[in-house]
Amino acid sequence: MKFQSMLAIYALFWVMSGFLVLPFGVRTADEAGVTKIAGQADSAPHSFSFARVAMRATILASAMFLLFLANYHFGWLTTDTLLRISP
Incomplete structure (x- = not known):
């Protein structure tokens, strides 16, 4: 995998993670x-x-x-695996 591809995928993970963690730890004025x-x-x-x-x-x-990169290198979950799971 090229470095530019890895950087783009990490950026996508970072933005998605930002939206996922945004509501945690928020306190209102009353709280x-x-x-x-x-x-x-x-x-x-x-x-x-x-x-x-x-x-x-x-x-x-x-x-x-890191989990995505490990899956990319070791091939734990592939498209063939997903096709066998679906009905």
């Missing part, structure tokens, strides 16, 4: 014990840390990419 701004939605997060989301996404994307 944080601070007053809400007038017009603020009840479900709006109190604060947002992009660094925390990026770190979690990087860890998850790295694990998923």
Whole structure:
């Protein structure tokens, strides 16, 4: 597999992981014990840390990419395997 392909696949895993970890650790203003701004939605997060989301996404994307790369090299799950499973 070419390096550019690996980089593109990792980027896809990273973006997908970013959306997956985004809702974890979110606290609303009521949960944080601070007053809400007038017009603020009840479900709006109190604060947002992009660094925390990026770190979690990087860890998850790295694990998923390493699993993908191992499957690519060792051939654990192939299209033939998937065709045998389907009815």
